[in-house]
Amino acid sequence: MPRAKPTARGLRVAVPNQETHISDFLTASGTFQDGDLLLNREGLRIVSQAQSASPGDGQITLADLETVKVIGKGSSGVVQLVRHKWTGQIFALKVIQMNIQETVRKQIVQELKINQSSLCPYVVICYDAFYNNGVISIVLEYMDGGSLQDVIKEVKVIPEPYLAVICKQVLQGLMYLHHQRHIIHRDIKPSNLLVNHKGEVKITDFGVSAVLASSMGQRDTFVGTYTYMSPERISGSIYGYESDIWSLGLTLLECAIGRFPYLPPGQEEGFLNFYELLETIVEDPPPFAPADQFSSEFCSLISACIQKEPKNRMSAADLLQHPFLQKYEGVDIDLATLIPTLSPGA
Numbered sequence: 001m002p003r004a005k006p007t008a009r010g011l012r013v014a015v016p017n018q019e020t021h022i023s024d025f026l027t028a029s030g031t032f033q034d035g036d037l038l039l040n041r042e043g044l045r046i047v048s049q050a051q052s053a054s055p056g057d058g059q060i061t062l063a064d065l066e067t068v069k070v071i072g073k074g075s076s077g078v079v080q081l082v083r084h085k086w087t088g089q090i091f092a093l094k095v096i097q098m099n100i101q102e103t104v105r106k107q108i109v110q111e112l113k114i115n116q117s118s119l120c121p122y123v124v125i126c127y128d129a130f131y132n133n134g135v136i137s138i139v140l141e142y143m144d145g146g147s148l149q150d151v152i153k154e155v156k157v158i159p160e161p162y163l164a165v166i167c168k169q170v171l172q173g174l175m176y177l178h179h180q181r182h183i184i185h186r187d188i189k190p191s192n193l194l195v196n197h198k199g200e201v202k203i204t205d206f207g208v209s210a211v212l213a214s215s216m217g218q219r220d221t222f223v224g225t226y227t228y229m230s231p232e233r234i235s236g237s238i239y240g241y242e243s244d245i246w247s248l249g250l251t252l253l254e255c256a257i258g259r260f261p262y263l264p265p266g267q268e269e270g271f272l273n274f275y276e277l278l279e280t281i282v283e284d285p286p287p288f289a290p291a292d293q294f295s296s297e298f299c300s301l302i303s304a305c306i307q308k309e310p311k312n313r314m315s316a317a318d319l320l321q322h323p324f325l326q327k328y329e330g331v332d333i334d335l336a337t338l339i340p341t342l343s344p345g346a
Contacts, residue, residue, distance in 0.1 A: 060128045094138040106131050122173030124204040143194035157258040160298050164328040165335050169201040174316040178241045188247035189228045199335035231282045242310035249305025261287035297324035
């Protein structure tokens with residue numbers, strides 16, 4: 001391969017000759033490599049510099065990321081699929097516009113930086129976070145299978161064996177957050193449980209939810225999605241790790257029956273009036289898994305999660321020993337085969 005040569009005006013990158021294929025130079029990110037040098041439309045860089053901009057060392061910059069496409073939109077912002085211009089590595093970039101004080105936004109970014117590079121395989125990695133002109137940008141591990149919400153839309157209902165695989169991985173993620181990081185997630189729901197082509201399930205958004213709550217006060221504001229909130233949170237009471245277990249129970253039940261568990265009486269689809277829904281969650285008996293449709297073990301697990309009294313809910317550690325999960329222990333169940341779009345190599 002031809003080498004770059006110094007000239008009176010500086011470094012000159014050699015142009016491929018007839019015997020050199022363009023593929024020898026062009027990387028996945030559209031960057032030409034010549035020995036220790038990288039060249040793209042952003043300029044010239046030494047390979048070691050680009051390599052130092054690898055995840056986890058705080059060297060990623062927003063300027064080095066280019067948007068491939070938008071992969072998600074929500075009320076708080078968008079999620080983009082982005083590529084590192086120099087290394088070609090793919091990330092998810094969450095861009096959030098928050099209508100809160102600038103000092104609070106900066107505090108959120110600082111705390112997100114502390115939370116970055118999680119060592120838990122059941123939590124989506126946060127590589128870095130930035131604040132600029134009122135916008136918070138978070139560089140995240142890219143999960144190519146989407147979320148459980150996407151899976152439900154595709155397959156309608158998720159069979160029990162797959163629910164056991166999902167449940168076990170989420171519980172292991174909650175064990176890490178609750179017992180090692182001492183963090184309440186506050187926003188467990190299908191769209192915050194991501195999957196990839198390996199069949200891995202990981203919790204996302206734990207940093208955003210936790211930091212928002214600590215920055216803005218636990219009881220004077222709602223953080224997270226109201227419909228998956230536990231009764232004690234909706235009523236403004238003190239809450240703890242048990243609130244995540246309630247949300248997990250609702251999420252698993254939704255995956256099992258193919259719809260949100262709270263619905264108006266006699267209606268097969270559609271939600272209650274928002275305030276009626278919140279009142280129902282607080283005042284009425286909790287939903288349950290129909291015994292004529294599901295195994296006794298699954299019904300028991302849902303009941304162990306969706307208890308009105310927080311003290312009556314099982315902990316993540318105890319749920320990992322539940323008969324429903326033990327039932328499928330050692331059984332080869334590949335979540336990636338559940339739908340074609342999640343199959344390996346897709």
